[in-house]
Amino acid sequence: MFVKEIMKKKVISLKKHNTIADALSLLHKHHIRHIPIVDDDQHLIGIVSDRDIRDASPSILDSEINQALLDHTIDQIMSSPVVTTHPDELFEEVANIFYEKEFACVPVVHQKKLIGMVTEKDLLYAFIQLTGTQGPSTRLEIRVPDRVGILSDVSTFFSKRNIKIVSVYTYPTPQQSGFKILVFRIQTMNPMNVIHDIKQSKEFEVVTPMREDNE
Template sequence: MLVEEIMKTEVITLTPKATINDALQLLQQHKIRHIPIVNNDFQVIGIVSDRDVRDASPSTFFDSTTDVDVLNNEIQSIMTSPVVTIHPLDFVEEIAAIFYEKEIACLPVVSHERLIGIVTEKDMLYTLIQLTGTHVQSSLIEVKVPDRPGILPEVAAIFGKRKINIVSVLIYPYRDPDYKILVFRVKTLNPMPIIQDLREAGYPLLWPNNIAEPKR
């Protein structure tokens, strides 16, 4: 999946000469948490979060003119720069690592040096929900398999014989490097027949692991 498929293209922006109060108003009005700061060519030169604005705003315990004047400072005085950006043709799975490694909550999307969209951590979470299929009624089955070529289609064929629709497949490492874990989310609320088929084929189940072995 590409970034362009999940990014928001209607982006609220400010210029560096805008005030902190301008940012505060936009954050509250549009219920957003980040505002990219752009120049006249719509190039991203900074970004401001709701936390940046909150930290720069006057304390509620003081109401002096000096404190209020802080809101009239230019937004460039508190913006973060330079900004980590992504491209619309980047893979969503890869930018997830950027969110994690950089500990950021928002990534502007840039093409030909111009801002064209934005992706937030909320967008990422929603996308991962879609990719894993947890938004549909389904059953989860975790299978321990040998780590060898061809094992995935081999196990998937067992599901195919039952004509069970596979919603998603995830692959995790196992503590023994000679094995890995296949996590199938399947569109059935009665996984018992396929569980029995997997066990009869010799594949240990890690989940569900509380269902008795079929009697022989």
């Protein structure tokens, strides 16, 4: 899955000559947390967050100072340069940026122009799509040896029962080296027969009970 498949294409932006008051108004009106700052050619030159706005906003107890500070231009508080991504970047690579940098959003740039934004919510939705949790399915966790060809071997159990695999992913078992967990979502609401088949194998172990997600 690529960034261009999950990014928001309609991006609300400001120019550097806009004021802090302008940014504050957009944050409230559109219920957003970040505003990219662009030049006349849509080149990204900075970004401001709701935290930047709050830090720059003075106390409401002094109305004269309050208005004077809100009239300052946005370039005085924007962050620059900005970490960006490309529309053809892979979803998991951008997820690493969010994790390592502790970002809440990343602008998407193509040919130096701002064309989109990716937020934490977009990443979460992409994860839901990749794991197949958005539709009715049964989830099975199977402990398997960490060897070449293991996914093909386990998938055979489902194909023999004519069961469609909705999604599959894996995670390690730190407490048991040489093994890993395969997490399958399968399109059946009665997996007892395939569970029985897997349990007959001396090499694989079903480690979690099935769960029907439409309950």
